[in-house]
Structure formats: C-alpha cells, structure tokens
Amino acid sequence: MALRPIDNALPITPERPKKQAKVTVLPHKEKADFGVNDENNVPLPPPLTADSSIDYTPSENLKPFPDPDVKIQGLVGGLDSKDWLKMCESLNDVRRLALFHSNILLPILENVMPVLVKAIKNPRSALCKTSIMASSDIFKAFGEKLLEPAISAVFDILLLQLLLKAIQDKKFVCEEADRTLKTMVDSMSPLLLLHKLQAYVGHSNLRVRAKAAVSISNCVSKMDLEGMKEFGLVSLIQTAANLLNDKLPEAREAARSIVVSSYEALVENEEQKKDSWESFCQSNLPAIYVQAVVKIVSS
Template sequence: MALRPLDNALPTTPERPKKQVKVAVTIQKQSDLGVNDENKAPLPPPVDATIDYISSENLKALPDPETKIHGLVEGLESKDWTKVCESLNNARRFALYHSPLLLPILEKVLLVLVKAMKNPRSALIKTAIMASSDIFNAFGDSLLDSTTSDAFDHLLLQLLLKASQDKRFVCEEADRALKIMVGSMTPLPLVKKLRAYVSHSNPRIRAKAAISISHCVSKMGLEGMNEFGLVSLVQMAADVLNDRLPEAREAARSIVIKMYEVLTENEEQKQESWMSFCQSNLPPIHALSMVKIISSQ
C-alpha cells in the first residue's frame, strides 16, 4: 500500500544562495601605460648615478687642450647629464690650467653653470658649484666685465639659493664657493652686486648675502668704504641688524665693528666720534643699537 504524505510535515528549507566572492582585479592606469596625465604630480627624479667629485688639487691638465676646447661647449650642452658633469670637470681643468682658451666662451660656460644648478639632480648641482669655485679662482674680477656681468648675476643668485637650501652637501659646497668668490674679487664691485640681496624676500638668502658682504667689508679700507658710501653702508648694516635670522644679524655686527675700526683709526675720542657719525645718519633707535655693539666689545 502506498504511503500518503503527511499534511503537517515541515516544509523543506530552501537552499541559501552562495556568497559572492570579491575578486581584486589590478587595473593599470592610463598614465602607467605611457599616456600623459597633466593632473598627476611629476615623479621624483631618478636616483643619481655614481659621480666622482674631484677636488681642485686632484684635477690634471688636459693633453692637447687646443683641440679639446672645440668640443667643450657641445659636451656642456649635452642632454646626457653625466656627459655634462664630465664636461664641467673639463671646464674646471681649462680654468685651472688653460684659462686663456676658456676666456672666449666664458659667458656660455657661466650660463651652463646656472642651468645645471637649476637641475633637480644633486650630483649635477654640486659639480656645477665646484666648477664655479675654480672659475672664480681663475678669472676673479674678469667675471664682472661687460661680456660676462649679466651671466655672473644669474650665477650669484643661484649660489645664494643653493647655499640657502636644506640639502647639506649642496649647501656646504655653495657656502665654500661664495667664500672663494669673495676671496678672488675686489670687494667694492662685489658688495654692489650683493647689496640687492639683503632685501630679498627669502630670509635665508638675505642672511647668505649679508655674510658675503661682511667678508667683503672685512677686506675694505676707508677708501673703498667712501667709494661705496659710508652712509649707505651703515644704513644697510642697521637694516640687517634687525633681520629675522641670527646669521644675518651677526654679519651686520661684523660690518659695524669693521666700520668702527676704519672710521676711528686716527680719532682720539673713538666712541664719541662713532656716536656722532651714527646719530647724524641713522634714526635714534638704530644709532643706539650701533653704539651698543661697540660698547659691548
């Protein structure tokens, strides 16, 4: 006999749907496929190749320099930055051992130095700064001639910028180059070049410029100070004395002390003479600061 289904049997539980599994799919961006994305931040520069930083003492004279000078500009303008570094080191050799051959293309070399210092590669920047030092030693005041003066102005600004940045080994090399620049040039025209930068919007640049000016002033006598303008010099020092950075203020104090020594060298009443000079040419509060600097020595 067939069995009848029970009317009150429990209904069969329906099968639950299977849980969906999420699969991660890597989607390659268009920018990764070589399509430019203007809104994407630029990638950092690739890691620098190994570059040897050769000290000036270890640079050798070039064999057959008359022939090699013709290829120097081409090498400096290369799109291969390692080739530019190599050419910069050759430019250093020309400056140290064959400077007459470099003189006709000196302006072009200076502009290459400026361009190299704007490059994001630290190795290229440092090599260019080292080349600047050797060129300062080799040519000195010749860099202020009409043919190279504008290029020198651009180079000076770049050195002040690089001396003001946070990358230590670049900053130290730029500081060294600025010191060599001051040591190789007549102080008066260099102070005139540097004067504009003590009013720069960047406080670090103001400080570096003030330090270089103080080094120049330390080499000046009364004749040079008079030619620049004693009043202009003391007013500049008074302005820098109120700067934000202590390095700038210390440089201003050095300028004041040197001016005091030069101006009062033949005076019997030295402090009284200095006080009279400051009070005649400065606002009272600035004149008082100048007198305090001398009194505190």
Template sequence: MALRSLDNALPLPTTSERPKKQAKVTIPTQKQSADENTVPLPETETAAATDASIDYISSENLNSLTDPDIKIQTLIDELESKDWLKVCDSLNDVRRFALFHSNLLLPILGRIMLILVKTLKNPRSALCKTSIMTSSDIFTSFNQVLLNDPTISDSFDALLLQLLLKASQDKKFVCEEADKTLNIAVKSMSPLPLLHKLRTYVTHSNMRIRAKVAVTISNCISKMGVEEMKEFGLQPMIKLAAVLLNDRLPAAREAARSIVMSVYGSFTAGKEEKDEEEEEEKEESSWQVFCQSNLTAIDAQSMIKIVSLSKQ
C-alpha cells in the same frame, strides 16, 4: 465584486535585508627584475646610488687636457647633453680649461656661466655639486675679469644668485660646497666691486638668501682697507648694516654686528692718539652723532649699543 485568489502570487521575502556585495580584491602586479632573486630598489634610492657613484675630483688632482684646441670646439654641445653623467664629465673639462687653458675658455665664458646657472637648478645633487666646484675654479682663475668685463657681468650676477640660493638650502654637502665657493669668490676678487654686486641681494625676499648675503658681505668688508671702505661710503655701509640688523635670522644679525664694528674701526682710524680716556669719549661722541645723522633713532641707538658692548 469578487476578489482574485492570491494562491498564485509570488511569496514575499522573509527578510528585508539586501544581498551583500562581494568585496573586490585587487592583487597588485609587480614587474620582475632581470634577476628574480633581487629586490628592485625604489626609483629615488636608485638615483641616490647613482649620485653617490660620482667621483668628485678636487682642483689639485685635475690635469691639463691633451688636446684643448679640439676639445673646446665641442665643449658647449657636450655641456648641453641630455645625459647628465656626460654633463658632469664636461663640467670637469670646463674646470681643466679654467685652470690650465683659460685663454681658450675666455671667449665662451659668458655662455659657460649661463649653462652653470641651468645645471645648478638641476634636482640631481651630483650634477649640482659638480657645477658648484666648476664655479669655484672659474672664480679662482678669472676673478677680476668676472667683475670688470661687461660681456660677462650679467652671467656672473645670475651665477652668484644661484650660489647664494644653494648655500641656503638643506642638502648639507651641496650647501657646504656653495659656502666654500662663495668664500673663494671673496678671497680671489677685489672686495669693493664684489660688495657692489652683493648689496643688491640684501633685501631679497628669501630670508635664508639674505642671511648668506649678510655673511658674505661681512667677510668682504673685513678684507677692505680704510680707503676702500671710505670709497664705498661709510654712510651707505652703516645703512646696509641697519637693514641686516633687523633681519629675522640670527646669522644675518650677527653678520650685521660685524659690519658695524668694521665701520666703526674705519670711522675712528687715523685719529691722533692723545689722552686715552679723553680720546675715547670724543670717539663715542662723534660716533653717536654719525649714527644719529644717518639712521633712524632706533637704529642709531642699536649701533651705539653694539660698539659700547664691544668695549666692555
């Protein structure tokens, strides 16, 4: 059989290399600002600059409202505005109501505090700090009402938890303002009912909140007299200290030591002064029995050691 001529066949390529693809070059388009000579700030920097422009008014520099009876009617709506700058202005109005027109604010105080809980969760630091300052003025003006009025109590609990959370966060100026507000709560409110509120957060899952709770409880107990401490109960108080003494954070453990010393001072108060050495031995012996009867062996030994070291 005759073979066909290959003269008309296509020539084979001389190399086996495949043609290279051209790389696509993408040139990003940038929106021009109104002023072509101005470099636009990143969005985060713009927000930070806006936050920095907020004027934080101290309580001493706030003035009373000229028309509080009219202003109170629109206050809730203004606080629920979507414009956060307007909300900041309205929060300052809440502060003025708390300081100068508290009788008008009281009927809606529960709703106001729930709005504060919401604004405290806002990521804008300026709004958050203004909310904390508002809480501070509310604590100063209404103090015992927040603890005794059952229609407000739940709102206060939610607000207290948010303040503890803000006091444990990393933003320094927010954290410091929240710490200041917690201290104002301790100073302006009766320590015994406040301690009952705080004790519920001793076992909170967030260890940084537990540390802030421990410090606040320690400050609260340091305000209490012997009778108030005994009314709360020395046994539950020493058990509370034992829980905090085993916490992971040093601040909680240091606060626990302070609580232990307060409990010991109350435990030994009112005893007749006799021979100093003999009386000290009796106190140490009775303290040891008290700790061992209310705590585990390890925790009791820790309490005894804390007191013993404080006397060296």
C-alpha cells in the same frame, strides 16, 4: 512475445581528467628575500647608482690637460648633452681648463656661463654640486673679469642661484654653495662685488637675505676706509642697522661684523674713537638704531 533487440554498440567510458602539472609557489617571504642580504647567505654587494660614478675632485687635486686645444673643441657640445653624466664630465673639464688653461677657456666663457647656470638649476643634486664646484674654479681663474659687460648679466643670475642653493635642503649642496660664495668674495674686488650683493640684502626670502649679508660682511672685512667711502660708508652702516633686527641670527651676526669693520676703518685716533663713532652714527642713522649700533663696539 517479441524479443527486444540487443544493442551491439560498446558502452562509452567517460574520459578521465588529465593530471595537471604541479606548480610550486614560493611563500611570500621567500620571494621577498631574493637580492636581499641574509645572515645565512653570502652578503650581496650594494647596488651601483649613477651618482656613484660622479667624481667630486677637490680643486687642489685636479691636473692640467696634456692636450687642452683638443679638449676645448668639444667642450660646449658636451655641456649641452642630454646625458647628465656627460654634462658632469664636461663640467669637470671646465674646472681643469679654468685652473690650468684659462687663456684657452676665456674666449668661449660667454658661452660656457649660461650652461653653467642651467646646470646649477638642475634638480639632480650630483649635477648641481658639480656645476657649483665649476663656478668656484671659474671665480678663482677669472675673478672680476666676470663682472665685465659681456658676462655681467649672466653673473647676476649665477649669484642669485648660488644664494638659493646655499639655503636648500640638501646639506652637501648647501655646503658647496657656501664655500663657493666665500671663494667668490676672495677672488673679486670687494668694491665691485658689493654693488652686486646689495641687491639681495633686501630679498623677500629671509634666508637668502642672510646669505647675502654674510657675503657683504666678508667683502667689508677686506676693505680699507677709502674703499668703504667710495662704496658709501653711510650706506654700509644703514644696511647693518637694518640687519640687526633681522629674524635670523646669521644675518644679525653679519650685521655686527659690518659694524665692527666699519668702526675699525673709520676710527684711527684711540683717544677720540668713541666720540667720533657716536657722532657719525647720530648723523646718519635714525635715533632708534643709534644706541644698538654704538653698543656693538663699546662692548
């Protein structure tokens, strides 16, 4: 009987799998807590934002430049910067130059104004507010020089932008625009400014219309009878009569103020004031408006 050959090869032992490194996975809550204040930990400081570096300094706290001639040289370049923080810094420079060195700023004002308008249109609220504050200081410094032919067209665009910003959603921008519109009225001849504002009292946006009405009311309150007649007293009363039916209370209140200011300027003789006022209204207003206008002063 033949013997089976013996296999001298060593048996193959299967390789044991390598032990994997242990990985610790944090629970979802632990991962979410990184960088968050917890009552058991030391409170973390609030994160810094770009807007936190913006300086909204009131006009009365601004200071003159020790070297305004040097500062003016790079002003337009800074205003044209693509870095909005640099633009804000340059707009604050404009404010200081306007208030304390207006004679140096005036020669380049024609170049500064379009950039100012562009900044007001910017959707970044910090840049928008800074540019509105710069507009206010420019009004204080230059007044009705802004209505001169070289700049008048840009002023028209600026005025519309201020009216639009006074009605937008962000409260701190609205409030700044309202203050600037008031400064504008205080800084300019009411007669010249009325011609600019008159274009917006019939605006399709009722909120813009109301803001324009308020500025017109503020202008009229500064005028005497001669100024009203030069602008057109009949036109003022007709504007007020139309606004008395406006949907917004702000516009209606402005209309009443225009009527009162016009009435006080027109009537000087205490004994005849009622008759002369009624006669004036009847002669210049449609019948449906007369009673409403007369009633304002009689009450």
